[in-house]
Amino acid sequence: MRFSQFAGIVGCTTAAFMSIAPMQVDAATFKVISGVTSIDRDHEDILKSIGLTLTGSNNIVAPIPSNYLVGFDIDSATNFTFSDEGGFTPLSGTIEHTGTVIFNNQITVGDFSIGFAPGRTVQDASGVVLRDTFSLNTILFDLSITEPAAFDGQNLTIPDVKLLVSPEFAKILGNPDLTGLFAGTARIDAQVAAVPEPDSVLAVLAAGAALLATKFYTRKIKYS
Structure with a gap:
């Protein structure tokens, strides 16, 4: 059997297999690539009540929605991944931001x-935390996520994320009784990209090989 005939058989067989193989719908994995995390205006008033007055900012962006107080750009260093199983299931990584x-x-x-911080015991907290990495390098707020995330395959919105003062921040403020205090609401509006699964990559390679084999076989027939 000549190579051209073998290549044709392989190409046809692979194509036939791909056409009749049952398609399995599995949960896909996605990665946050950009977006904005916004803080509502009530956050400023609540912090004022415990002696913290907002007096300046740097490298902030327009919040979403526009009636929120301030927005922080989601940085390219973000490696947060999630699954669309059940609508939204966090997997690993962190969402990084710029702005102070x-x-x-x-x-x-x-x-x-x-990101996640295992072992958080603050009441009503989800295990997700917001950490300052600019100066204090500590967890400022435990996050309580009460509303379901909205995801359409390209955009992820996590609304009504409640900010609860962390034990670490309460200690810095000199008042441990502030631990768990509701300090406002945040909202995450992110753009995402699908993370290729290993099986999907192999399937694409197999399909490409089959296509090349078929073209090679057709060309050999044409010029033989």
């Missing part, structure tokens, strides 16, 4: 990182 805010002309915090 200044309180009382003295305390600058920002370049926030949102």
Whole structure:
């Protein structure tokens, strides 16, 4: 059997297999690639009540929606992944941000990182935390996610994320009783991209090989 005949058989067989093989619908994995995390205006008033007045900011962006207080750009260092199983199931990684805010002309915090912190015991917290990476390098808020996320395959929105003062931040503020205090609401509006599964990559390679084999066989027939 000549190579051209073998290549034709392989190409036809692979194509036939792909056409009749049952399609399995599995949960897909996605990665956050950009977007904005916004803080509502009530956050400023609540912090004022415990002695923190917003006096400045750097590298912030327009919040979503526009009536929120401030927005922080989701940075390219983000490696947060999730599955669309059940609508939205977090898997791993963090959401990194740029931008800082200044309180009382003295305390600058920002370049926030949102991710999991196992073992958090604050009441009503989800295990997800917001950490300052600019100056204090500590968890500022435990996050309570009460509303379901909205996901359409390209955009992820997590609304009504409640900010609860962390034990670490309460200690810095000199008042441990502030632990768990509701300090406002955040909202995450992110653009995402699908993460190729290993099986999917192999399927694409197999399909490409079959196509090349078929073209090679057709060309040999044409010129033989």
